[in-house]
Amino acid sequence: MTISEKLPMQRRDFLKSSSALGVALVVGFNTRGVLALQGSETATDFNPFVKINADGSVTIIAKHFEMGQGTSTGLTTLIAEELDVPWDDVSVEFAPSNNELYKNLAFGSQGTGGSSAISNSFIQYRQAGAAAKDCLVQAAAKHFDVNVADVKMSQGVLTSGDKKAMVSELVEVAATMTPAEKPVLKEASQFTLIGAESLPRKDSSDKTTGKAMFAMDVKVPNMLYVTVLRSPKFGGQLKSFDASAASDINGFVDAKAMPNGSGVAVYAKSTWASVKARRAISAEWDDAAAESRGSEQMRAAYQELLAADPVYDASGTGKHAEIASAAASAKASVSAEFEFPLLAHAPMEPLNCVIEPAEDGGVLVHDGCQFPSITHPTVAAVLQIPPEKVAIKTYYAGGSFGRRANPTSDYHMEAAMAYALMGGSHAIKLVWMREDDLAGGYYRPMAAHKATIGIGEDGKISGWAHQTAAQSIAKGTPFEQMLVHNGIDHFSVEGIVDTPYKINNMSVGLSDYESPMRVLWWRSVGHTHTAYAMEVLMDMAAEAAAADPVEFRLAHLDMADKDNERLAGVLKLAAEKAGWDGKQMAGKGRGVAVHKSFNSFVALVADVSTDAAGAVSVDNITCAVDCGLAVNPDVIRAQMEGSIGYGLGAIMRNEVTLTDGVVDQANFPQYEPLRITDMPNIDVHIVASAEPPTGVGEPGTPPTGPAVANAIFAANGMRITTLPMTRGGVKFA
């Protein structure tokens, strides 16, 4: 089964809600890409993004889920802008699972990731809004008995001369109109919502009053709560289990072996009863194929990979050894090795979903669903039912950072197995405890880097030999075909092989680390480690060249290259806003890093201070971001703040370690999240741009680690090349 496998259309949920509202105007695209309009249940192949209800209120259908990144606000902005309706009149519904109709245009399948929601929807959602407006305008022209060109619409009111009508008065007639095939979109100068500073988030009210619904909050009739007793080691197989001690626990219902040997599903009448029963169950595991190494052995294996010649030549120079040797014997040279740990995503809402039986013999999955295009066929395959018998209802997701989107749809698969084991007699709610989350795999892979950089007579980099070892995220998954070329998983080397810097004689080698333990993208994927290595190395190279870190970076950017110009733009802006002057102050340090990821450019200047005992505080971070046209400036600022914080907590002290294959970190006290006490002040500056919008959910994370590392070096002379920094010897205040 591949992610691009097409699923039959699923319109029933939409039609139900539409018909319940009486007259509703529905606008979207049919399969030929032409705008189509339908006002009844007889429609055949539309793809609705906009519903205008009989009362004139508007519902936009979000094809991307909301994990906090602001898409429900962003997608609404795009439609409301072109539709010219008041912001407060628009509400959001999450799209049902339909891989054809709601595909991410960047992937070709329905899913959210890669910081792509706004960029791939930017034209599509605006067209949907403009098409709806076009029908309303036609209806108004008929109603007023004037030419279409004489009708104006603003803030949900249609006028012509002194004639005036509200959207609600026109919906019924508008539903009979055919919109223009290519509705005219506004010029940027006409925008009133796109780029607006004070547009309240659509999810703010419900998320501050406890009303927002997450999958964790779903309760349906006849529902059992399920936790799963899993192998303590990755890849361990269940041999046997004994649930006799659970039988006295109030609310315990049953315990069953998962059909794939992955564990024991523990059914109960409440979450707590399931947790208690799980504790009482003992199990025997077959660890023959399991990962039984500890972190020290894994680290040694990475060192061995770096000590040997790289297996893959990711940059295609064919001259890795020559470049390394030339760099080492240049006028000045720098070399360093880096180690990066496993990281858990640890979203606040532990993984969970509900599967309930549907009237048609199928199922309804309640989930904060990130990749319906994987979850949908996975659930169908486990339950051995046709895909059209599976429907997914998407809720707010309590974070993801990549964890919910994985190639096996792991927690949905568990839930489907648990559902099937009861023969579909009950709805089931699968709940992971925090311990399950931290020990649950699909981590950011460990990675190690080694580089030798030569500095030439001109003070610029004359050669850069870089070698990376990482466990491949894409290999062995349905994404392999798309993302792995000539054996090279792009995720392992992105941010290095495609660095915007103009570096002569750069060679990038790669070797894969292998383990039965599964790894996954984690907010900004390969950039999580490659940006750290690149930007600490750039600082080391600047030091070797006796150059200012900002000037040195600028000297390796070519203003004739658009990407380089944008990278230089954020670098200069961050330096200017931070007041970068290259001066040193006792007890303080300032560091810079700049990185391109997800087609956006982010530069950070970090200010740290050290106390009398040498403990480090991260005080301020000045951020400059160029993400093209800023659709929602405040969401962009929030994403920069959040992605910087996410990166900061990880580089400070987070790591998943193993002892004999068993994860050492049980819960948050052992995987201490960033706290308010750690949070620096953050100033975000957005570059004004007319370029198409690009990602903002992830690009703030990559430069965070190296900016802080470079600041710490400036403060106390420590070059931190082993993460987390606490392992690398840093004490934080």
Added chain:
Amino acid sequence: MALTIKINGESREIEADSDTPLLWVIRDELNLTGTKFGCGVAACGACTVHIDGQPRRSCVTPVSVVGDAEITTIDSINTPEAVAVQTAWQELDVVQCGYCQSGQIMSAIGLLSENKKPSDGDIDTYMGGNACRCATYHRIRAAIHRAADILEA
């Protein structure tokens, strides 16, 4: 065992083992889902409720110890501090994923009930136990100052 607890101004009959954390009674039995489960070990604060006006971690509070104390959850809290905090949170668009925010807000209400004009340091100390993986801390600080201003006005 059968118990009666006072929650959100009502007396509710519940059936639960004495060791059941209040959190799961609130969520699974009473269907008050604004209070969240995040860790189960009082390390993240997502489950924060007020017991007799004091913020408490409901995930480690056995239901049997609550007695006849008044429990208040995010679903119905409406003190002046609560209104100010929720207003400030909305004005500054603090939330991202939102899952921790019920707990953040319940803690912030507790802080402002004790300290009308908290400093950054007071905020960090009081709110240090409430984790936010989206790292909305920067805005949480600002929103607590804003709520203090609203209360003062």
